[in-house]
Amino acid sequence: MTFLHIETPLIESGAMSVPGGQSVWLKMEAMQPPGSFKIRGVGFACETYLARGATRFLCASGGNAGIAAAYAGRRLGVPVVVVVPETTTERARQLIRRERAELIVHGASFQEANALAESMVAPGDAFIHPFDDPLLWQGHAGMIDEVARTGLVPDAVVLSVGGGGLLCGVLEGMHRNGWTDVPVVAVETAGADSYAQALAAGRTVELPRIDSIATSLGARRVAERAFDWSQQHVVRSVVVSDFAAVAACMRFMDEHRVVVEPACGAALAVAGGAHPSLAGCKNVLVIVCGGVTATVAQLQKWAS
Structure with a gap:
């Protein structure tokens, strides 16, 4: 058997957590050999x-x-x-x-x-x-199996959405581990928010174009299964700006010494502050999906 992925670390972020309040747990998928989940x-x-x-x-x-x-x-x-x-x-x-x-x-x-x-x-x-294949979702679900084995049951799961493959896989993993009442906060950048627009329309819709630097979130239409999950599970849609996503990447690089791209920074932008979608949550799980298509120099250029 060729093992193509690794079991990634689950770490509590001191920088993103609030002492005595909300704990933010990072599933470090950015550490996978090719750089992403x-x-x-x-x-x-x-x-x-x-x-x-x-x-x-x-x-x-x-x-x-x-x-x-x-x-x-x-x-x-x-x-x-x-x-x-x-x-x-x-x-x-x-x-x-x-x-x-x-x-x-x-x-x-x-x-x-x-x-x-x-x-x-x-x-x-x-x-x-x-992103649109049940085999992919089955593979992605393994990251939740790994978290579940640690005994952590979060109050919310935060992740970025592009085409919806990560969302489908995480929800598959959550349901097979009994996390059926744990909400998912699905984050996109403005201009690549096909999931948010699908939820608003009550069906999948196709964006005319992608207007975001987070090109890894650049699916003009999400998978039908991703939309279907929103009818079966509590999914809170959040849209952030490119600026917020890049700023989150820069903070993450400083605080955790790991470079991720803006598509991942979208989720970090929500988890790194007192966002209304996470009100009342004591333990928050963030899927640090990674991505290697942005360099430090490119992030600095965007940030400036």
């Missing part, structure tokens, strides 16, 4: 498809899922093709190439890159979706 679900999907006979992996991604697929393919000895949109950072492109995957840049958005990747699927190929 994505390897849990992507890795599980790749292993499953390989066992079913796949001889090549195809993936469309804004960055982190493609990096995870490329990493999984290299570790498993399977060739990988990753299609990314033009908005994908040069750093993400470099990291995909470093894992020896074939990289194709196509289209102005994830939707266009995804359409090309799907059109390329041939017999023997497995298509690795970045």
